[in-house]
Amino acid sequence: MAQASGDKKGVAGSRQASQGELGYFKTQFDRATHAQRTLQQLRYQSTPLDKYVFLSGLKARDPKLFYHLLSQNLAEFTPLVYTPTIGAACQNYSKIYHRPEGLVISYKDKGRIKNVLESWPFKDEARIAVVTDGSRILGLGDLGVNGLPISLGKLDLYIAGAGIRPLSTLPICLDVGTNTEVHLNDPLYLGLRQTRISPNEMNEFMHEFMQAMREVFPKLLVQFEDFSTDNAFYYLDLFKNRYRCFNDDASIQGTGSVILAGFHNAADIASSAPQGPDPRDHKILFYGAGSAGIGVAKQVMSYFLNLGMSEEEAKARIWTVDSKGLIYDGRPGGLYKHKEYFARKDYSGPPIKSLLQIIDYVKPTALLGLSTQKGAFTSAIVGRMTELNPRPIIFPLSNPSSLCELEFADAVNWSKGKVVYASGSPYDSVEFEGKTYEPGQGNNMYVFPGIGLGAILSSATRVTGKMIERAATSLAGSLTEEEKEAGLIYPRLARIREVSAEIAVVVIRQAQEERTGFLFQDVDGAKRLRDLDDAGLLSYVRDKMWNPPQPTAPTVPSKL
Numbered sequence: 001m002a003q004a005s006g007d008k009k010g011v012a013g014s015r016q017a018s019q020g021e022l023g024y025f026k027t028q029f030d031r032a033t034h035a036q037r038t039l040q041q042l043r044y045q046s047t048p049l050d051k052y053v054f055l056s057g058l059k060a061r062d063p064k065l066f067y068h069l070l071s072q073n074l075a076e077f078t079p080l081v082y083t084p085t086i087g088a089a090c091q092n093y094s095k096i097y098h099r100p101e102g103l104v105i106s107y108k109d110k111g112r113i114k115n116v117l118e119s120w121p122f123k124d125e126a127r128i129a130v131v132t133d134g135s136r137i138l139g140l141g142d143l144g145v146n147g148l149p150i151s152l153g154k155l156d157l158y159i160a161g162a163g164i165r166p167l168s169t170l171p172i173c174l175d176v177g178t179n180t181e182v183h184l185n186d187p188l189y190l191g192l193r194q195t196r197i198s199p200n201e202m203n204e205f206m207h208e209f210m211q212a213m214r215e216v217f218p219k220l221l222v223q224f225e226d227f228s229t230d231n232a233f234y235y236l237d238l239f240k241n242r243y244r245c246f247n248d249d250a251s252i253q254g255t256g257s258v259i260l261a262g263f264h265n266a267a268d269i270a271s272s273a274p275q276g277p278d279p280r281d282h283k284i285l286f287y288g289a290g291s292a293g294i295g296v297a298k299q300v301m302s303y304f305l306n307l308g309m310s311e312e313e314a315k316a317r318i319w320t321v322d323s324k325g326l327i328y329d330g331r332p333g334g335l336y337k338h339k340e341y342f343a344r345k346d347y348s349g350p351p352i353k354s355l356l357q358i359i360d361y362v363k364p365t366a367l368l369g370l371s372t373q374k375g376a377f378t379s380a381i382v383g384r385m386t387e388l389n390p391r392p393i394i395f396p397l398s399n400p401s402s403l404c405e406l407e408f409a410d411a412v413n414w415s416k417g418k419v420v421y422a423s424g425s426p427y428d429s430v431e432f433e434g435k436t437y438e439p440g441q442g443n444n445m446y447v448f449p450g451i452g453l454g455a456i457l458s459s460a461t462r463v464t465g466k467m468i469e470r471a472a473t474s475l476a477g478s479l480t481e482e483e484k485e486a487g488l489i490y491p492r493l494a495r496i497r498e499v500s501a502e503i504a505v506v507v508i509r510q511a512q513e514e515r516t517g518f519l520f521q522d523v524d525g526a527k528r529l530r531d532l533d534d535a536g537l538l539s540y541v542r543d544k545m546w547n548p549p550q551p552t553a554p555t556v557p558s559k560l
C-alpha cells in the first residue's frame with residue numbers, strides 16, 4: 001500500500017515552518033535563542049542515532065529551524081543526517097519510525113502507481129526525487145523499505161548544499177521486498193514481508209513507475225540511489241536517454257565525478273613531491289569492482305585522457321580487484337559483464353587473491369577502496385604503498401565508517417604522514433609528530449547537489465556524461481589557496497553552497513551547448529540565461545538558491 005506522508009496537512013506540517021506556534025509563552029518568542037537552545041538539546045543526546053532521531057523530530061516540528069541549523073553547522077550535522085549515521089538510521093528504521101515521511105511505493109501498488117503519485121500534495125513544486133529500492137544501502141546490503149532515510153538524507157543535502165526548496169524535494173522508497181531475513185523476521189518491519197520480486201516483475205514495475213513519474217511530475221529530475229549493482233547499471237542504461245534521471249553511485253555518474261576531482265588534486269600533490277611519478281605514470285588499483293568501483297574507474301580514466309592519452313592507454317593505467325582477486329581476462333569462473341572492460345589482458349594467471357601480492361605485482365601509485373571490507377587496508381598494505389611511493393594516494397571510499405577500508409588516524413600513522421587521503425565518510429583531523437593532518441571526504445555529496453540544481457535551473461531534459469565531467473573539473477578547481485596550503489584535495493564542507501553554485505553554472509552551460517536544456521522554460525528566459533556571462537550566470541544561480549530564514553530575536557518589547 002502506498003504510504004504518502006500522511007494527509008496534505010500532515011505533509012505541510014513536516015515540510016513548512018510552524019513558526020510562531022508557541023503562543024502559550026506570554027512574551028514574544030525569541031527564535032534566535034531558541035536556535036541556541038535546540039543546538040544544546042541536540043548535543044545532550046548520547047549517541048549519533050539518538051541525535052538523528054532528535055533531528056528528524058525537529059525537521060517535522062520546525063523545518064525552517066532544522067534547515068537553518070543544518071546549513072549553519074554543516075560539519076557537525078552532515079555526519080548525523082548523512083553518512084555514517086544515516087547507515088544506522090536505515091538499519092533501524094522500522095524501530096525508530098515515528099511518522100510518515102516521503103513516499104513509499106509498494107509492489108502492491110502495481111497497476112495504480114500513478115494514482116499513488118497523484119496523492120503527493122506538492123505535485124507542482126516537485127523538482128528532484130531521490131529514489132531507492134533499498135537493495136544496497138551504502139555498503140550495508142539489502143535493507144528493504146528501511147532504506148527510505150537514504151533518500152531523506154540525500155535530499156537534505158540538496159536543500160542545505162544547493163538551496164533547493166524543501167517543498168521541491170520528493171524522497172521515495174520502492175518497497176519491492178527484501179532478501180534479508182533479519183528484516184523479514186522483525187515484527188516491527190514496516191515493509192512488504194516477502195523476498196524481492198523477480199527481475200521480470202521488477203522490470204515491469206520500474207517501467208510503470210518511471211512513466212507515471214513523468215506524467216505526474218513533468219518537471220522532476222530523478223536520482224537513483226543505492227540500487228544493487230546489477231539493477232543500478234541496468235536501470236540507468238534503460239532510462240538515461242528516456243527520462244530526466246541519473247545515478248548517484250554507478251556508471252560515469254556522481255561518485256565517479258567526485259573521485260575524479262579528488263584524484264586530480266591528489267595526483268598533483270603526489271607528482272609534485274620529490275621523486276613523485278610523472279602524471280602519465282600514475283597506476284590506479286581499485287579494490288572493489290561493483291557499480292561504485294567500476295563507475296569511478298571509468299570516470300577516473302578522464303584524468304589520463306586529458307593528458308592526451310588514448311582510451312586504451314588510459315585503461316591500461318587501471319587495475320581492478322574483486323572478492324576473487326585481480327580481475328583479468330580468462331580468470332577461471334568467468335566475469336560479470338561490468339567487470340570485463342577493465343579485465344587485464346596482460347596477465348593470464350594464476351589468480352592472485354592477496355592484496356599485498358597484487359600491490360607487489362602492480363606497484364600502484366594510488367589505491368582506491370570501494371569494497372565494503374572494513375580494515376582491508378592493513379598496516380602492511382599502507383607500509384608497502386609508502387615504500388613504493390613518496391606520497392601514496394589512498395582513498396578508502398566504502399560507507400559508512402563501519403565498512404571503511406582504512407581509518408584516517410591509521411593512514412597517517414602507518415604512512416608517517418605521507419598519505420594523500422580521502423574517505424567516503426568523515427573523520428576528524430589527526431596530530432602526527434606535531435603536525436595536524438586533515439582528511440578529505442571523497443563523497444558524491446560534493447557534486448549531486450550542484451548537478452541537480454543546474455539540471456533544474458536549465459530544465460535539462462537529460463543529465464549527460466559531459467555535464468558530469470564538467471562538474472568534476474569544476475570541483476577539482478574549486479580549492480582556495482588556503483585549502484591547497486592545508487594539503488586538502490576537496491573544499492571544506494562549509495563552502496559547499498559556493499561549490500554547488502559553480503557546478504550548477506557549468507551544468508547549465510553544458511545543457512546550452514548540448515541543447516538538452518530549457519525544455520520548460522520560455523524562449524525569452526532561455527535566451528536571457530544564454531546572454532549572461534559566467535559571472536552573471538553565477539549570480540543568477542545564487543539568487544535562485546533557497547535560504548532558510550534566520551531565526552530572529554523579538555524586535556518589539558513583549559507585554560505581559
Ligand SMILES: NC(=O)C1=CN([C@@H]2O[C@H](COP(=O)(O)OP(=O)(O)OC[C@H]3O[C@@H](n4cnc5c(N)ncnc54)[C@H](O)[C@@H]3O)[C@@H](O)[C@H]2O)C=CC1
Nearest residue numbers: 138139229288289290291292322323371398399424443444
Ligand atoms: N564515497 C562515495 O561517495 C561512495 C561510496 N560507495 C561505497 O562503495 C561501496 C561499494 O558499493 P557498490 O559498488 O555498489 O557495492 P558492490 O557490492 O556492488 O561492490 C562491492 C565490490 O567489492 C568487492 N569485494 C567484496 N569483498 C571483497 C574482498 N574481500 N576483497 C576484494 N574485493 C571485495 C566485490 O567483489 C564487489 O566487486 C559501498 O560501501 C558504498 O557505500 C558507493 C557510492 C559512493
Ligand SMILES: CC(=O)C(=O)O
Nearest residue numbers: 138226249399443444
Ligand atoms: C555515498 C553513497 O552514495 C554511497 O555510499 O552509496
Ligand SMILES: [Mg+2]
Nearest residue numbers: 225226248249
Ligand atoms: Mg549511494
